[in-house]
Amino acid sequence: MADLTHSALHGSSQRNKRTGMTLGLLVAGMVGLAFASVPLYQLFCQVTGFGGTTQVASANPKGVIAREMKVRFDVNVDRALPWTVKPAAAITDRIGKVDTVNYIATNNSDRPMTGQAIFNVTPDQAGIYFNKIECFCFTEQTLQPGESVEMPIVFFVDPDLDENPELRTIKEITLSYTFYASDSEGS
Structure with missing residues (x-):
């Protein structure tokens, strides 16, 4: 029974780590896009005269x-x-x-x-x-x-x-x- 509980906890821990890493990468990607959005918007406006x-x-x-x-x-x-x-x-x-x-x-x-x-x-x-x-x-x-x-x-x-x-x-x-x-x- 202890082996089964340890195995379940280990699997749950791995899933939590994967979920945490995925969320961390998602946040880092969103921050990167936020910083890139200003230069990309400026480039779009310069090319099109928008705004x-x-x-x-x-x-x-x-x-x-x-x-x-x-x-x-x-x-x-x-x-x-x-x-x-x-x-x-x-x-x-x-x-x-x-x-x-x-x-x-x-x-x-x-x-x-x-x-x-x-x-x-x-x-x-x-x-x-x-x-x-x-x-x-x-x-x-x-x-x-x-x-x-x-x-x-x-x-x-x-x-x-x-x-x-x-x-x-x-x-x-x-x-x-x-x-x-x-x-x-x-x-």
Whole structure:
């Protein structure tokens, strides 16, 4: 009888170990997917322009068309980042023309602060046509106490926007940035 009980307990212990290992692997896999989801979502948005995600370009190979587009600039700063950021003034220009504008950021704290910006474009469908050649949002920025810096954006609106029937009536695009404190050294 003792052998039978020991054998049953041993089999139950093995099943519990297998179940525990399976659950542990499942949890580890879920954590891995959670970390991978952000880069995968960013890649999806960059490829499709989903959610107003802009494109990255080195130049405008398609030229300039006669249709004009007004581009407005907006900014929000997270409360954890003691910066004041002034957006660029709105511009109206021909679609396809490469333009440069500057945001101005000031660190209002008494210590170096590192921040970064995330962005989106509205209307969302225009994101795939908004191309940035240079942008401060590509890298973290560290500002010394009281320091102010100009933060350039070099961009163009892809002339293919004019061929999208859903965007034929669009006369204005808004590029919006949200600045937040970075976890890097200096913040």
